[in-house]
Amino acid sequence: MSPRFTVALSGDRPGYDSADEGDSADVIRDEVDARRTRATLRTNMSWLGSERVINLLVTMGLGVAILRYLGPSQFGIYSFAAATVALFAPVSQLAAPLVVRELVAAGRAGSGAILGSVTALTGIISLACVAILVGGVRHLAPNRESAAVLTVLSLALLINPVMCIDFYFQANLLARYASVSRVIGQVAMSLGILVVIAGGFGTVPLAIASLLGTATTALCYALFARNTSITTSTLRIDRKTLRRIAGRNLPLTVSAAAIVVYMRIDQVMLGWLSENSEVGMYAASVRLTEATYLLPTIFIASMAPVIADLKMTDEQRYRRVLQRVFSLLGAGSVVVVTLLLLTSSFVPRLIFGSSYGGVAEIVRGDLA
Numbered sequence: 088m089s090p091r092f093t094v095a096l097s098g099d100r101p102g103y104d105s106a107d108e109g110d111s112a113d114v115i116r117d118e119v120d121a122r123r124t125r126a127t128l129r130t131n132m133s134w135l136g137s138e139r140v141i142n143l144l145v146t147m148g149l150g151v152a153i154l155r156y157l158g159p160s161q162f163g164i165y166s167f168a169a170a171t172v173a174l175f176a177p178v179s180q181l182a183a184p185l186v187v188r189e190l191v192a193a194g195r196a197g198s199g200a201i202l203g204s205v206t207a208l209t210g211i212i213s214l215a216c217v218a219i220l221v222g223g224v225r226h227l228a229p230n231r232e233s234a235a236v237l238t239v240l241s242l243a244l245l246i247n248p249v250m251c252i253d254f255y256f257q258a259n260l261l262a263r264y265a266s267v268s269r270v271i272g273q274v275a276m277s278l279g280i281l282v283v284i285a286g287g288f289g290t291v292p293l294a295i296a297s298l299l300g301t302a303t304t305a306l307c308y309a310l311f312a313r314n315t316s317i318t319t320s321t322l323r324i325d326r327k328t329l330r331r332i333a334g335r336n337l338p339l340t341v342s343a344a345a346i347v348v349y350m351r352i353d354q355v356m357l358g359w360l361s362e363n364s365e366v367g368m369y370a371a372s373v374r375l376t377e378a379t380y381l382l383p384t385i386f387i388a389s390m391a392p393v394i395a396d397l398k399m400t401d402e403q404r405y406r407r408v409l410q411r412v413f414s415l416l417g418a419g420s421v422v423v424v425t426l427l428l429l430t431s432s433f434v435p436r437l438i439f440g441s442s443y444g445g446v447a448e449i450v451r452g453d454l455a
Contacts, residue, residue, distance in 0.1 A: 131262040132391040138266035140385050145273050147381065149280055150374050153293065154439045156284045163366030165290050167358035168236035170351040170370075171227055172244070175220060177343035179213040179244045186251075189332065190258035202255055203322035204329040210248040217244050229359055232290060239294035249305040252312045261315070268307035276300020371439055372449035379423045383416055 154162055189201050220227065220241040228234035256265040279296030283289075312318075354373075357366045390412060397405035427434075428451060435446035 127260050129396055131260045132395050134262040134266040136387070136389065136391050138262075138270055141270055142273050143381055143384055145277055147378055149277055151438055152284060153280065154371055154374065154443070157290065157293075157367075158442055159364040159367030159371070161290055161363070161367070162370060163358070163363035163368075164230070164233050165236055165293060166354055166370035167363075167366055168228070168233050168240055168294070170354035170358075171237055172220065172240045173347055173351045174344075174355065175216040175241075175244065177340055177347050179216045179247050180209065180250075180343075186254040186332065186336075187257045190254060198255060198258070198317070199321035200323050200325040200328050201332070202251060202317060203324050205254065205332060206248045206251045206322065207324045208329055208333060209251055213244045213247045217241050220244075230363075233358065235291050236294045239291060239298060243298050243301045246301050246305045249308055252308040252317065255312070255315065255317055256308075259315070264311035264314070265308070268304050268311060271307050272300045272302075272304025275303035368443060368445045369449055371435070371443050372446045372453060375435060375438070375446065375450055376427070376453055379420075379427065382419065382423070386416070386419075387412075 153165075157165060186201070186205050190198050193201055221238055224234045224237055228237050253265050256262065276297055276299060279299045280293060283292045283296050286292075354366060354370055357369055390408075394405065394408060394412070397408055431447045431450045433447075435443050435450065439446065
């Protein structure tokens with residue numbers, strides 16, 4: 088008689104527990120989800136870092152072109168108007184970390200009420216800021232040309248409600264939509280500015296070109312939002328959500344406004360107390376010192392995906408790497424400041440032109 092073989096069912100195996108198999112499946116599923124989350128986060132950080140580097144490089148190049156084209160006096164007019172509008176920007180924009188945290192906690196089901204309420208609140212505040220700027224332009228601007236540039240640049244605040252879509256992109260790790268939108272807007276603004284410079288049209292058309300870039304970014308946000316679950320029919324205004332976000336946003340808004348006032352109030356005060364050329368000289372020195380942010384920005388952009396991954400996998404190694412990054416940035420800042428001090432006598436003339444000869448002294452005073 089041939090031997091008989093029997094196959095034991097899983098439930099007949101000695102020591103078998105069906106719960107073990109379920110637990111193993113859950114562990115595997117959790118591990119796969121964690122890996123996908125880390126991969127998505129790395130991709131998200133890569134998009135944000137790349138876009139930031141591209142925008143910084145383009146902004147620096149355009150800044151030099153604008154400086155050389157306008158000259159100290161005209162650049163002083165433009166810088167004064169831009170600094171004045173910048174003082175109102177934090178008030179008209181809600182704090183991104185707060186709104187993003189609300190959207191993440193609510194999930195896609197509750198994001199319509201939050202995003203709709205945030206958009207409505209941003210629209211009301213932006214409209215009030217534009218009304219103050221345009222209505223009081225005679226008192227805010229020292230001359231007619233500054234008033235005209237100030238009026239055009241202030242209209243960009245009306246686009247802030249559409250920019251609230253960026254909160255949804257951040258909460259759902261859709262940085263590619265926001266990054267591509269900002270790059271397209273930067274390209275549109277760059278083309279407009281180059282046309283203005285080539286035609287020699289002056290400061291007001293230059294402000295219009297800047298407004299065109301902001302409007303293009305907002306349009307791209309709206310177009311990309313069609314690929315998500317956010318539509319005009321899902322947005323709604325909830326009074327409780329509106330009051331809660333407004334109350335929680337107030338301390339962050341005050342903090343952001345204080346930082347902007349600290350960084351821009353000097354150019355506004357100079358616009359009233361000194362000549363336009365002096366404002367232009369000072370604004371050019373600020374641009375030169377801000378150019379030193381390029382290397383740290385590139386470094387952080389390249390390290391951000393690695394740091395984000397370590398934060399989720401190895402807390403101790405994350406802290407060690409973060410400390411090394413801070414140490415390198417600190418040492419690098421000393422090197423950059425030293426080089427800028429040693430070359431400040433000829434670098435401003437080389438980059439901005441001979442008409443900006445007074446920038447060297449201002450730079451040395453800022454770094455001293």
